[in-house]
Amino acid sequence: MGLRIHFVVDPHGWCCMGLIVFVWLYNIVLIPKIVLFPHYEEGHIPGILIIIFYGISIFCLVALVRASITDPGRLPENPKIPHGEREFWELCNKCNLMRPKRSHHCSRCGHCVRRMDHHCPWINNCVGEDNHWLFLQLCFYTELLTCYALMFSFCHYYYFLPLKKRNLDLFVFRHELAIMRLAAFMGITMLVGITGLFYTQLIGIITVCQRTLQHILSPV
Template sequence: MGLQIHLVYDLQGWCCVSIITFVWLYNTLYVPKLILFPHYEEQHIPAAVIVLYYMVSLCCITSLVRASFADPGQLPQDPDIPYSAESGASWAEVKLECRAGQEERQLWEICNKCNKMRPKRSHHCSRCGHCVRKMDHHCPWINNCVGEDNHWLFLQLCFYTELLSFLTLLFNFCQYYYLEPLTKVKEELFVFRHELAMLRISTLMGIVMFGGMFGLFYGQLSNVIADMTTIERMSSNLDEMLKSSKPWQQTFSEVFGTRWKILWFIPFRQRQQLRVSYHHANHV
């Protein structure tokens, strides 16, 4: 599945994305400059700590950019809907294909807003103006819908935002309560003259991001385990949706497009559709 760019022209959404990008850029620049690099130069911390922080930061911004610009699963103008068997087929093949086509057509419905056929579990986004397969919700913080094709990126964004915020709070705490005082401080630089104020701003951002993302991430994980979307959870068919018999490994594998659990954490790959039985595979 090739990468498709999906742009949503929404001023409010772009403002939200800009705020998230500013928070990421601020902490990525000043936490290493004020804490990590000075303490590394005085051999208070190993280089692996700096590499870890930058790797988490890279995964966070990558998942943000890709979730914002990836196609969430927008339906084409003329979706391929099964109708009948091909000409030239035998009577047995025609009967078998017609039966399969009838079963597959039962998985489609008509959207009452755009009057187009769509697979069930799709939803029409009024902000984007089209239907999205297995739409979870429209998120202004990525200025995009969260649907079948970018839900895995949104989950990665939640995870790495939580992890980056936790590391930011941890390093800010260690700067004053755990790490040894610095002996070489370039007080002529602006950032070091106002170190306390800048780290307080970083701490405030970390608390807001960690606390705000915690509830969202927990809700997303609960939905994936239950094999349902946020829209379905809010609908009147909640009791039916909670009767999912799929194991959690299969639901996560379908969202991330792979059974290999290590790939669930990598935002630098392409997602593939996964529609085969899971058989409780225990891949690493």
């Protein structure tokens, strides 16, 4: 089954997504300009590292778009309930529609979502049955890109040889320290947040799998 497109009209979510895109653009423009390209031109790093950086950046952006516009598992207004599964459905007291158990009503989106985990303002969408894996994919690529950028920022000051050719007339090199400090602050903040979120998501998945396995193996 293909992924269904889903848009949430929420100015608060748009602002949060805009902030994420700003952080992405800030790093994808300034990190190569200040660190990657100058060190490549002076022979300190191979070109493949720049290609990897842009590759991860593109994967991260694509994952963000897919997680934000994919239907998380929104229930239709008149769901068809299989005859043998009626006992596993219940009535939502907010939208007055029948829904499977473990579904939840999102007050921000205004509808019920199958196996809803939470509403994430950073993707302006719910995280549910149909896009949970895309959300985890986004967390993985974001953490990978953040670690990659922080690693190069550290190496730029403490490992690589000092750059011999820098055009101090350019704004980015005149204010390099302030720009890199802001990039490091955003990177560390995002790394801590994403790591905690990714960890709790994996723990939740493992817990659900354990309960399901216990239910299957338990004697009737």
